[in-house]
Amino acid sequence: MKDYREVLKSYNLKATPQRMYMIDEIEKSGHIDIDNLYESLKNIFPYISLATVYKNINSMIDNGFLTEVKIPKHKARYELSKDSHAHLFCTKCGKLEDVKIDDAWISNNISKESGYNITNTLITFEGVCPPCQKKESR
Template sequence: MKQLKNLLEESSLKITPQRLAILKELEKKGHASIEEIYEDIRDFFPSISLATIYKNITALKDENIISEICLHHKPKFEITKEPHAHFICKKCGKVEDVPFNELIKGEIDKQYPDSQKELYIYGICKECKEKES
């Protein structure tokens, strides 16, 4: 929790219980939609509105504390970290981080300096493949 407070302290945002709860959910889930965050946070903040979640997600994103993963059907969010790719399951929608190797990262940096790096890999996750068998 202290690490999450540090993320807010290093920004221009106030530390609020709602923001900490959002970050805690993202830390726990890895990747989550606004609706998933809202459903889980309502257990702790029954009076919280979806509009409050949207407002705080936007503020956290504007401060680069969290990043948006642009999926075809519904964006998900994660705590910002080193550049990496995302594997997205075409069956269940699960999102997993995939590290960039240094060769790919170096080549992207060389050809496109000062760019935002987003790489999406689509396929079927291990769990969905096992269900097919």
């Protein structure tokens, strides 16, 4: 497991063993929902409660260390904050992938047209991933 103490410190977050393990799980999976995260944490910390997991997640979101990815009609997934990007969501298998997008260009134009001061961009494309397409055509 990587040592996340320094990076947690840089976000003013205490490096508890639970948090370190959470981050490791999130990094390994890329994007994880609360149920899967909770399940894997229970293997290591049998007495951890769902409320504790939520509390930790929320404080890491507040500090900007984690980002919540909202998916319509599905549970949110969590990821380590990185450069802004859009998401591809497979409606068949639930896979969530990152996709690079020039969102600065989009928000600049929207801002110009609407007069809004854009502070956040959330873009998620829904569709069917290549492996699921293959299964369908069989």
